[in-house]
Amino acid sequence: MELRRDGELILAHLLKRKPGELPLIFEEETPPDIERKFTELIKIRQEGVSVAHIIGEWDFYGRTFKVKGGILVPRPETELLVEKVLELIPENGKMEGFEVGGGTGCISITLLLERPLLRMTVDDINSEAVELMKENARLHGVQDRLEILRGDMFEPVRGRKFDFVVSNPPYIPESMWESLPSEVKREGREALIGGEKGYEFYEKFAKEVGNYLKDKGFVALEIGHDQGEIVFKLLKEAGFKEVIIYKDFSGQDRVAVGWS
Numbered sequence: 001m002e003l004r005r006d007g008e009l010i011l012a013h014l015l016k017r018k019p020g021e022l023p024l025i026f027e028e029e030t031p032p033d034i035e036r037k038f039t040e041l042i043k044i045r046q047e048g049v050s051v052a053h054i055i056g057e058w059d060f061y062g063r064t065f066k067v068k069g070g071i072l073v074p075r076p077e078t079e080l081l082v083e084k085v086l087e088l089i090p091e092n093g094k095m096e097g098f099e100v101g102g103g104t105g106c107i108s109i110t111l112l113l114e115r116p117l118l119r120m121t122v123d124d125i126n127s128e129a130v131e132l133m134k135e136n137a138r139l140h141g142v143q144d145r146l147e148i149l150r151g152d153m154f155e156p157v158r159g160r161k162f163d164f165v166v167s168n169p170p171y172i173p174e175s176m177w178e179s180l181p182s183e184v185k186r187e188g189r190e191a192l193i194g195g196e197k198g199y200e201f202y203e204k205f206a207k208e209v210g211n212y213l214k215d216k217g218f219v220a221l222e223i224g225h226d227q228g229e230i231v232f233k234l235l236k237e238a239g240f241k242e243v244i245i246y247k248d249f250s251g252q253d254r255v256a257v258g259w260s
């Protein structure tokens, strides 16, 4: 736990400032009610609640999203997935994409904000995530271009076809659940655990996704640091002509892109 950094984020939130602005108001006196609230929140942090869940928001791709317990907090690794998708959507491309498992909605909403003519449909099996996505879509003014549905993987979009399908699915093996830090567990089993092997989501996804892709469509998936080989194989077996596994800044497998 990085208490100093966490303290700065909590204080900035209470003062309604950006963390970078704190040095500018260093000499101003902190109102007593803010001091009291700050001490209270630091205690909650020490009990193992993440800063994101304490302050109820988190930044992704330079923008702030509402977050809440039981739903995955946007991760910096996922920005690589967004970058790879953006590379495949022309600046003024009139494309239609589908995201499985939107969580906060950070992936779809970022794609929409970066590509003004794009339209997205997103689902989540978790009804609380669906409500949170609606809130984040309104917050970022993309509600007219984002269709938000509740359901299991492709079930809400049966019979439809998209230019691409993107997902950051649950991909941690069951056996790792117990060893996860309590603040990570608070993001919910459904968001994290992919099954006994961890890659069960990709097995089902690879088999079915072809039915939902237009001709020459593509898929883009976030993957676990050791899942490049298996996801490459699954997409190839499912008939994807070209598959590329991208590594993140720390040299770990992180994103799979496949072209049909």
Ligand SMILES: C[S@@+](CC[C@H](N)C(=O)[O-])C[C@H]1O[C@@H](n2cnc3c(N)ncnc32)[C@H](O)[C@@H]1O
Pocket (backbone or CB within 6 Å): 071, 072, 073, 074, 075, 078, 100, 101, 102, 103, 104, 105, 106, 107, 123, 124, 125, 126, 129, 151, 152, 153, 154, 168, 169, 170, 171, 190, 191, 192
């Ligand atoms: C790892 S989280 C990713 C959330 C968000 N897209 C992000 O990158 O921050 C996976 C999300 O998929 C949802 N999910 C898990 N299984 C699903 C399924 N079969 N169909 C739809 N959503 C699912 C979870 O509820 C969770 O919100």
